[in-house]
Amino acid sequence: xxxxxxxxxxxxxxxxxxxxxxxxxxxxxxxxxxxxxxxxxxxxxxxxxxxxxxxxxxxxxxxxxxxxxxxxxxxxxxxxxxxxxxxxxxxxxxxxxxxxxxxxxxxxxxxxxxxxxxxxxxxxxxxxxxxxxxxxxxxxxxxxxxxxxxxxxxxxxxxxxxxxxxxxxxxxxxxxxxxxxxxxxxxxxxxxxxxxxxx
Amino acid sequence: xxxxxxxxxxxxxxxxxxxxxxxxxxxxxxxxxxxxxxxxxxxxxxxxxxxxxxxxxxxxxxxxxxxxxxxxxxxxxxxxxxxxxxxxxxxxxxxxxxxxxxxxxxxxxxxxxxxxxxxxxxxxxxxxxxxxxxxxxxxxxxxxxxxxxxxxxxxxxxxxxxxxxxxxxxxxxxx
Numbered sequence: 252x253x254x255x256x257x258x259x260x261x262x263x264x265x266x267x268x269x270x271x272x273x274x275x276x277x278x279x280x281x282x283x284x285x286x287x288x289x290x291x292x293x294x295x296x297x298x299x300x301x302x303x304x305x306x307x308x309x310x311x312x313x314x315x316x317x318x319x320x321x322x323x324x325x326x327x328x329x330x331x332x333x334x335x336x337x338x339x340x341x342x343x344x345x346x347x348x349x350x351x352x353x354x355x356x357x358x359x360x361x362x363x364x365x366x367x368x369x370x371x372x373x374x375x376x377x378x379x380x381x382x383x384x385x386x387x388x389x390x391x392x393x394x395x396x397x398x399x400x401x402x403x404x405x406x407x408x409x410x411x412x413x414x415x416x417x418x419x420x421x422x423x424x425x426x427x428x429x430x431x432x433x434x435x436x437x438x439x440x441x442x443x444x445x446x447x448x449x450x
Numbered sequence: 451x452x453x454x455x456x457x458x459x460x461x462x463x464x465x466x467x468x469x470x471x472x473x474x475x476x477x478x479x480x481x482x483x484x485x486x487x488x489x490x491x492x493x494x495x496x497x498x499x500x501x502x503x504x505x506x507x508x509x510x511x512x513x514x515x516x517x518x519x520x521x522x523x524x525x526x527x528x529x530x531x532x533x534x535x536x537x538x539x540x541x542x543x544x545x546x547x548x549x550x551x552x553x554x555x556x557x558x559x560x561x562x563x564x565x566x567x568x569x570x571x572x573x574x575x576x577x578x579x580x581x582x583x584x585x586x587x588x589x590x591x592x593x594x595x596x597x598x599x600x601x602x603x604x605x606x607x608x609x610x611x612x613x614x615x616x617x618x619x620x621x622x623x624x625x
Contacts, residue, residue: 255479256480256482257480257481257482258481267528268526268531270481271529271532271535272534272538274477274535275533275539276536277476277535277539278470281466282543283539283542283543283547284460284461284469285463286457288543288549289555290569291557292456297613307470308587308592311468311471311474311596312592313596314474315471315484315596316596318471318472319596322479328478328479337482338599339589339601341600341601341602341604345583346601348582349580349582349583349605349608350579350607350609351608351612352576352579353580353583353608353609353612355575355612356572356575356579358612359616360569360570360575361623362569362573364490364588365485365533365536365586365588372538372544373540373550373551374551374553375553375555376553377554380566380569381569382491384570384574385491385495385573385580386577387495387570389492389581391578392577392578392582393495393512393513393581396511396512397511399582400512403582411599411600412597412600413600413603421598424598
């Protein structure tokens with residue numbers, strides 16, 4: 252097996268664009284079924300009303316993470332290709348600042364980019380306005396490049412994973428994250444009982 | 451948990467999560483990269499002004515990579531096609547569940563116009579955030595998170611920590 256297929260040139264760029272549409276349809280369908288086409292279901296987590304976002308995200312993350320580790324272990328997937336070629340790079344400070352801005356945008360705007368697209372398909376007017384805002388925001392970012400262009404590319408740590416950073420193995424790190432996710436599910440359940448905003 | 455009407459009729463969140471995880475796993479298996487969304491919006495944010503001010507966009511420090519010689523049209527791109535798929539996948543989901551409804555998602559008593567203004571403002575702030583972070587919930591938090599990327603975990607934790615604190619100040623928007 253030559254997975255990942257695209258990086259190993261098993262499928263062409265042309266084919267990959269058809270794959271993109273198919274993957275996107277599955278992605279959009281599941282996001283809709285998760286309830287993520289409605290900003291109220293996405294922001295409920297921040298008021299401890301419904302921790303659905305945490306449950307969906309962490310179970311998805313753990314499923315894919317364990318799947319990749321297992322497929323790598325049994326020789327059906329070459330994880331080293333990700334480490335060498337395709338893994339996202341870490342830019343410490345820009346990603347921290349980006350995270351703060353994105354977190355503000357999420358709770359004020361009610362969506363993140365992917366869910367807003369499902370919101371549009373659901374007829375949610377606020378999601379259309381949010382997406383227009385995003386386009387304006389990205390254009391503001393592009394215009395401001397002379398100001399923050401050097402910061403944007405600063406603290407480049409390259410392709411680095413948590414297990415490399417903490418000096419452990421891929422399998423151990425995946426185990427720790429899985430346990431952390433299970434703990435988060437228990438905390439989420441307790442947080443809903445607490446529901447501080449709805450007393 | 452308050453069982454509000456808007457929260458009813460969806461999949462069990464753990465099952466939805468596992469389904470989403472399998473889609474993500476399939477994406478990595480085929481492509482070697484994960485899912486994404488904001489990258490497609492960034493390309494749209496380049497193409498729209500390009501219609502009116504092509505020179506400025508092509509020479510912009512951030513957008514010029516989309517227009518380098520030999521590159522295809524900026525919207526002929528994996529993530530753009532994926533996001534078009536997301537729209538149709540969402541549409542199939544909405545139609546088969548009979549959930550399509552023109553409406554505004556907001557707290558029951560919050561004025562609609564204020565909600566739309568905040569959606570616009572949140573979009574602007576979040577949009578700038580996606581560029582500094584080089585991704586969003588899909589590309590960084592979910593895909594980078596599943597591949598245990600350091601920067602993606604930092605991003606994810608910062609997003610949620612910020613949003614939990616900021617939530618207090620916009621609580622009326624969602625109450």
